[in-house]
Amino acid sequence: xxVLRPLDKLPVLNTxxxxxxxxxxxxxxxxxxxxLQEDCASELKVHLAKSLPLPSNVNRPRIDLIxxxxxxxxxxxxxxxxxSLRHVDTTFFLGxxxxxxxxxxxxxxxSVHRNTIVKLAHTYxxxxxxxxxxxxxxxxxxxxxxxxxxxxxxxxxxxxxxxxLLSLLRSSENPSLEDL
Numbered sequence: 446x447x448v449l450r451p452l453d454k455l456p457v458l459n460t461x462x463x464x465x466x467x468x469x470x471x472x473x474x475x476x477x478x479x480x481l482q483e484d485c486a487s488e489l490k491v492h493l494a495k496s497l498p499l500p501s502n503v504n505r506p507r508i509d510l511i512x513x514x515x516x517x518x519x520x521x522x523x524x525x526x527x528x529s530l531r532h533v534d535t536t537f538f539l540g541x542x543x544x545x546x547x548x549x550x551x552x553x554x555x556s557v558h559r560n561t562i563v564k565l566a567h568t569y570x571x572x573x574x575x576x577x578x579x580x581x582x583x584x585x586x587x588x589x590x591x592x593x594x595x596x597x598x599x600x601x602x603x604x605x606x607x608x609x610l611l612s613l614l615r616s617s618e619n620p621s622l623e624d625l
Contacts, residue, residue, distance in 0.1 A: 447498040450534040451541055454507035461599035462490040462506045463591065466497060466529055467514030468522045472547065472578040476514075479588035480595075487601050489592065497529035509599040510541055512591065514578075515562055517548040517555040523562070530569065540607030541598050542571045545587070549575045572614035 449464075463480070465473050470493070477491040490506060499505065511533065516522040526544075533542065544566045548555065559575075566573035576587040598607045 447501040448532055448534050449497065449499065449508065449511070449537065451508070451537050454505075456507055456509075456600070459487050459601070460490060460506065461485075461487045461509050461595045461601060462492065463510045463512060463595045464492045464494060464508045465512050465514055466494045466526065467516070467545075468495055468519065468525050469514065469516050469547070469578075470495070472516075473514060476578055476584055476588060476591075479584050480592055483588055483592045485592055485596065487596060487599065489595070496525050497532035508541075510543065510591075510595045511537060512543050512545050514545045514547060515557065515565075517546055517557045517559070517562070520556050523557045523565075527565070538569055538571060540609075540611035542569065543594065544569075544571055544573045546573065546575050547578045549577060570611075572611065 465477060467473050473493050477493060480491055481489055483489075492505070492508070513526045513529065514522075515526050544562060546559070546562045549559065563573060574587065574590070577583045578587070594610060596602050597605050597610045600606070
């Protein structure tokens with residue numbers, strides 16, 4: 446079993462790499478394309494995976510940010526993310542892991558309740574973002590936000606670290622663990 450570790454590889458100058466993990470290939474590819482269209486001083490690399498662990502015999506770059514994408518319309522998507530989390534080293538959760546819940550725009554069709562994903566994000570002390578990736582405007586906005594998060598996690602924004610980002614993303618509107 447291969448566990449992803451944040452410091453397994455040396456960083457590459459002016460390169461930032463994100464790993465999007467989720468079961469919706471089409472939506473992840475559209476999000477990746479939107480991210481690559483964003484204006485960025487760094488060279489962006491976007492890798493997609495349906496699940497973890499990744500094959501160990503592949504030469505891959507250092508991963509600066511992992512986003513687990515959960516489709517609220519699919520219980521399989523949530524189960525896949527929960528199983529994949531076991532293959533991530535705990536040091537990644539110091540600001541280099543996030544959750545993206547998609548499909549939140551149509552509550553009547555959701556098979557995964559929002560509180561379930563909120564509890565998951567609280568358990569791993571990681572930021573949770575909501576977005577409807579099927580809508581282009583929403584996808585473009587999320588791509589901009591992810592690119593900025595990625596630049597911070599890769600160390601390309603002076604004075605801001607991944608841990609700073611983690612504390613900034615904890616908003617007062619998120620319920621406390623005791624409220625859940």
